[in-house]
Amino acid sequence: MVRITSYSLIIISLFASLGANALTNVSASIDRNPAIVNESLVLTVVADDSVSADAFDPSILQQDFVVGGTSVSSQTNMVNFDMTRTTEWTTLLIPRKQGKVVIPALTVDGLKTNAIELTVLAAGSESAQSQNDVYITAEVSEQEVYVQQQFTLKVKLHVAADLKRGALSEPKMTGADIKQLGQDQESNQIINGKRVRVFERIYTVKPETSGEFVLHSSTFNGEIVKGNKRALFSGFDRGKPISIRGKEIDIKVKPVPDGYQGEWLPSELITIDEQWPSDSSEFVLGEPITRKVIITAAALAAEQLPELNFAPPDGLKIYPDQAESTSTVQQGLLISRKVQEFAIVPTKPGTFTLPELLVPWWNTKLNKLEHAVIGEKTVTIKGIAATAPLYSPTSDVPVTVVTEQNTTLQWLFLAGWLVTAFAWFYVARLKHKIRFDKHAYLSEDKQSYLKLMAACKQNDGEQVLALLPQWASDLFAGEHFANLDQLSKRINNIDFASALADLQKSYYSASKGNWQGAAMLKEISRIHTSSKQHQQVQIAINPQ
Secondary structure, X not given: OOOOOHHHHHHHHHHHXXXXXXXOOEEEEEOOOOEEOOEXXXXXXXXXXXXXXXXXXXXXXXXXXXXXXXXXXXXXXXXXXXXXXXXXXXXXXXXXXXXXXXEOOOEEOOEEOOOEEEEEEOOOOHHHHHHOOEEEEEEEOOOEEEOOOOEEEEEEEEEOOOEEEEEEOOOEOOOEEEEEOOOXXXXXXXXXXXXXXXXXXXXXXXXXXXXXXXXXXXXXXXXXXXXXXXXXXXXXXXXEEEEEEOOEEEEEEEOOOOOOOOOOOEEOEEEEEEEOOOXXXXXXXXXXXXXXXXXXXXXXXXXXOOOXXXXXXXXXXEEEOOOEEEEEEEOOEEEEEEEEEEEEEEOOOEEEEEOOEEEEEEEOOOOEEXXXXXXOEEEEEEOOOOOOOOOOOOOOOOOOOOOOOOOOHHHHHHHHHHHHHHHHHHHHHHHHHHHHXXXXXXXXXXXXXHHHHHHHHOOOHHHHHHHHHHHHHHHOOOOOOOOHHHHHHHHOOHHHHHHHHHHHHHHOOOXXXXXXXXXXXXXXXXXXXXXXXXXXXXXXXXXX
């Protein structure tokens, strides 16, 4: 006799219940009706048994919806030894157009769901916004532009629910360069009686090819919290996935006009202005003058603004500094600004005329070529020009002997003898003085040379500029140099001229502390050594 225990009965009943379950029903539902164009709704399909995840295929809905990702979950419950199983699919759907849309009966493992009639509202309408807790608005500054003409896209994400997570994608347009301008801005507003958090993002769009295009605005994908956040155990609330697409905007891009010559600068307005250190047009020889030039343009990026250059007249040297560029949005319009400074160094006194600065640009409002202009500028440089050296130790000393005629030969002979003795004495003293001066000169030369070498090694550009004239004056036997331009011409060496130009450019720019003295050190050492060797040869040929 076989005894059947209570535990055995439980196990037998359990297996019997497992075998009794079979798929008998599938249903479909949506989380919202009406829905909104380009904003997601959630389709939920439930089967009353455990079935394969592949049993449901939502691709049949792609004609009327953008079909997003599908998640699958299974659940098993047991109540009074009665076991039930369910399989659930959730799919994000984004309606493509407004109107009445029917979600047809969907097949799951041979069974069909119920059909659903859906009303789809137009995006951006008041009724649509009142229906939705999250939506996107987008607007552009221009819908018809020229190639490379910048316009702005302003995207706003409106959130009237508790957001668990989310991300806003970048807009897209074929043949265009799109960049975010600045940081996101957040504000709180009351819209249709609701408190709404608004996240604003601004993009600049620069089309590179002409034609007709569609600008696809941003898409938001995220999750909002269901239910009341103050409810007990709210931390266990399930998030509701959402996906919202911004509207599509038609953009027409016009080509560069036929026959246009020069750099292409399409803009609503370009201005050019200048600033000087004072209202006076008179300056001092040798002191640098800073000229600041500002270009301001609407609907152009800062990197599109041209670099300015102008040829200086003889007597002025120009050292341009690195330009500074900025871009901002004012009343929906991109405004760019480039500021460039020029250090002008006078090398001789006089009156000089700087040429006009001319920037051609295309007026996109009037569809014609225009010019931004700064007229000629006349400046007067006051100071003392360089003069020729009054004394050169290499020159010969003429000795003039004046004799006075006498009627007798004795007086003539005596006078000649006295004059000759005096001349010998004078020449001997002069030779001694020259030798003494030469030794003093060599000592001063060595001292200024060592100071200059030390300044180069320390990358002290200001000290090098101050020491160069004295070093050159000592090196070239007392020649006087009123400015560095004369010094460069006297040395007449391309490598030294290049090193000197780099030093001046660095010193007169805003980044004067970045100069490196290695190149100047090499040239000074070479020139000094070469000059000393030449002097030694001269002394050997003409000993004193």
